[in-house]
Amino acid sequence: MLAKHKVAGSTPVTRSILPRKFQGPAFSTTGTAVSRELMFATSNHHKFAEVRAILGDRGIPVAMRAMALREIQADTLEEIAAEKVREARRLVDGPVIVEDTGLFIDELRGFPGPYSAYVFRTVGNPGILRLLEDAADRRATFKSVFAYGDAGGSVKCFGAEAPGTMALTCRGEGWGYDPIFVPDNASGRTYGELGDDKNRLSHRRAALEKLARWVQVGHR
Ligand code: ITT
Numbered sequence: 001m002l003a004k005h006k007v008a009g010s011t012p013v014t015r016s017i018l019p020r021k022f023q024g025p026a027f028s029t030t031g032t033a034v035s036r037e038l039m040f041a042t043s044n045h046h047k048f049a050e051v052r053a054i055l056g057d058r059g060i061p062v063a064m065r066a067m068a069l070r071e072i073q074a075d076t077l078e079e080i081a082a083e084k085v086r087e088a089r090r091l092v093d094g095p096v097i098v099e100d101t102g103l104f105i106d107e108l109r110g111f112p113g114p115y116s117a118y119v120f121r122t123v124g125n126p127g128i129l130r131l132l133e134d135a136a137d138r139r140a141t142f143k144s145v146f147a148y149g150d151a152g153g154s155v156k157c158f159g160a161e162a163p164g165t166m167a168l169t170c171r172g173e174g175w176g177y178d179p180i181f182v183p184d185n186a187s188g189r190t191y192g193e194l195g196d197d198k199n200r201l202s203h204r205r206a207a208l209e210k211l212a213r214w215v216q217v218g219h220r
Contacts, residue, residue, distance in 0.1 A: 037063040038215070039096045041088035046175040047099060051208065054199050058212040065092055071117070077102050077145040078157050080114055085149035095150045097211070101203070102143050103177050105166060107135040116177070125170055125180045138166040142181055144207040148214075158214065160206030174198070 040051055040062050048064040055062050069084040081100040088096045104110045108131060112119035119128070132138060145159040162183045170179035172192025179192035183201060191198050199205055214220075 037061040039063055039065050039092055039094065041065045041067050041069060041084075041092060041096050041098050043068040047101075047204075050199055050202070050204055051099070053196075054205050054208045055212060058208075058216070060212055060215060065096070067091060069098060071100070074114060077114060077143055078147075078159060081145040081147035081157055082155050085147035085155055086153075089149040089153065095148065097146055097148050099144060099146045099204070099207075101145075103181065104141045104143060105132070106139040106141075107132060107137045120176060125177065128166070128177075128180060129169065132166055135166075140164055140166050140181065142177070142183070142203040144203040146207050146211050148211065150219075156214070156219075158207050158210040160203055160210065162201070162203035162206065 038055065038060055040048055042048055042051075042064065043066060045064070045066075048062075052062045052064075065088070067088065069087050071080050072083045074080050074083070077100040081098055084098040084100060085096060088098050100114075102113045102116045104113045105128070112128075123130075141161045141163050143159065143161040145157055148156045148158070150156075164181055164183040167180045167182050167190050170192070171190045172179050172194070174190070174192030174194075177191070178198070179190055181191050182188060183191065185201050186194055186197070191202065194201075
């Protein structure tokens with residue numbers, strides 16, 4: 001399989017790239033190391049903070065396993081997430097979740113989509129805005145797919161999306177594409193201008209609602 005846009009291989013991320021409070025093999029919402037939390041394998045501590053807050057609201061504690069998982073080249077986030085979780089399962093004892101996210105811009109025929117991490121690392125938000133300078137159509141969709149890998153090796157995916165538009169300039173704080181994505185249901189504010197409200201209406205929230213329901217009914 002081809003490595004997509006990030007570090008190939010299964011080496012856990014060097015812990016020093018993460019803020020101290022996000023380091024370590026596993027930590028709980030209370031800071032106590034416990035083993036019954038849902039393990040989230042990711043290299044992105046912003047993502048982890050959102051997942052912890054959203055699932056925490058649903059009574060599901062989450063711990064971060066900091067690792068850069070290989071992302072295969074594929075057309076769909078589901079395929080990428082499923083492969084990521086298989087790799088994570090080889091490195092983590094017990095069930096684990098991963099997420100793959102993509103920003104799909106209509107004017108660019110869905111680009112960057114599955115290449116969103118690579119594009120963010122290379123041209124970033126200024127590069128995306130430049131590509132859209134003369135765009136007649138600024139519609140876009142932020143998509144999130146979580147994959148849950150159980151101890152037996154099976155994988156289940158939970159996906160959702162947030163429709164919206166691309167801002168004309170960077171607005172607000174946040175991380176990643178937050179300053180340039182305006183979700184439909186937020187009175188014209190970018191994710192970056194929403195602060196904690198992002199977690200009420202984001203693509204990630206919608207996908208995690210599905211995952212949470214499934215976890216809470218005993219994986220049926
Ligand atoms: P993983 O280790 O979990 O894969 P990642 O940052 O590589 O972390 P993705 O491949 O899923 O995550 O994300 C693709 C890109 O989209 C990446 O540049 C992220 O910064 C960005 N991104 C993901 N979710 C976002 C969100 O909610 N708001 C803004 N940008 C986001």
